[in-house]
Amino acid sequence: MYVGRDMTELSMISKTEWTDKELAFYHHSLQQITPYLNSEGVTIHREIIEQIEERGGLHRDEADGNHGTRPNYE
Numbered sequence: 001m002y003v004g005r006d007m008t009e010l011s012m013i014s015k016t017e018w019t020d021k022e023l024a025f026y027h028h029s030l031q032q033i034t035p036y037l038n039s040e041g042v043t044i045h046r047e048i049i050e051q052i053e054e055r056g057g058l059h060r061d062e063a064d065g066n067h068g069t070r071p072n073y074e
Contacts (some may be wrong), residue, residue: 002025015048015050024052
């Protein structure tokens, strides 16, 4: 379960100030409902994707016994 700032709080700050976990969570959430997004939702999702790309993607540098190479936002 995601524990962090909600979209209301995050909408007040730049995407550059979002954490990787916040970007990953909201990207995944919006990706699941893409067919139902209005133009504002599509714009927000696109900005999230652009921020992820600017950061070089979402990944862990290496896996260990407890974690894979993908960030876990739950």
